Amino acid sequence: xxxxxxxxxxxxxxxxxxxxxxxxxxxxxxxxxxxxxxxxxxxxxxxxxxxxxxxxxxxxxxxxxxxxxxxxxxxxxxxxxxxxxxxxxxxxxxxxxxxxxxxxxxxxxxxxxxxxxxxxxxxxxxxxxxxxxxxxxxxxxxxxxxxxxxxxxxxxxxxxxxxxxxxxxxxxxxxxxxxxxxxxxxxxx
Numbered sequence: 481x482x483x484x485x486x487x488x489x490x491x492x493x494x495x496x497x498x499x500x501x502x503x504x505x506x507x508x509x510x511x512x513x514x515x516x517x518x519x520x521x522x523x524x525x526x527x528x529x530x531x532x533x534x535x536x537x538x539x540x541x542x543x544x545x546x547x548x549x550x551x552x553x554x555x556x557x558x559x560x561x562x563x564x565x566x567x568x569x570x571x572x573x574x575x576x577x578x579x580x581x582x583x584x585x586x587x588x589x590x591x592x593x594x595x596x597x598x599x600x601x602x603x604x605x606x607x608x609x610x611x612x613x614x615x616x617x618x619x620x621x622x623x624x625x626x627x628x629x630x631x632x633x634x635x636x637x638x639x640x641x642x643x644x645x646x647x648x649x650x651x652x653x654x655x656x657x658x659x660x661x662x663x664x665x666x667x668x669x
Contacts, residue, residue: 485529486559492522567618599645602627605638607661613640620644620652627655 481487499515519668535543539555551559600623604613619622620642627640639656 481529483529485525489525489529490523492518492525497521506627571618578622591614597646600624601643602630602632603641603643605639605641605656605658606637607659609615610641610643610658616645631655 529625537554539553546556548556548559599616600620601616602614603610638660641654642652
């Protein structure tokens with residue numbers, strides 16, 4: 481907003497304020513039409529001076545960024561950063577990069593090998609086999625909450641389970657009873 485626009489908008493708003501002070505129950509219609517015209521003039525000035533889109537979040541860093549309804553400030557970018565920080569608290573800090581060795585080994589060193597990762601996999605029974613039904617989670621509670629939400633969905637599967645993956649697999653919990661279902665609807669092969 482440049483200085484001329486600021487001055488004109490301020491003047492229009494002061495005129496509206498004066499109208500507000502003089503309004504009463506017996507204000508004539510001609511005066512109300514004058515107030516209406518001044519109000520339109522102020523809105524037009526405001527429309528001309530606004531150059532950016534209305535903020536979609538309450539975040540000062542990303543006012544027009546993507547929206548996450550579950551975030552307190554509605555900012556997906558900041559909420560992603562906060563979630564990563566919470567995960568780091570649970571899983572420990574990220575490994576710090578080491579300075580390069582003067583003569584690197586052809587086979588690498590122990591720290592160069594990937595560490596085993598721990599994940600919880602939500603799976604559903606599709607009538608024939610267990611299949612992955614969501615993104616693998618790093619937190620068991622988060623995976624169980626996801627399965628609980630899937631159970632409440634209108635088209636819930638017959639059974640769900642959460643599988644713990646840590647170098648090997650271990651079934652932690654099963655919801656429902658998996659029953660093998662024939663692919664043909666009438667039972668004919």
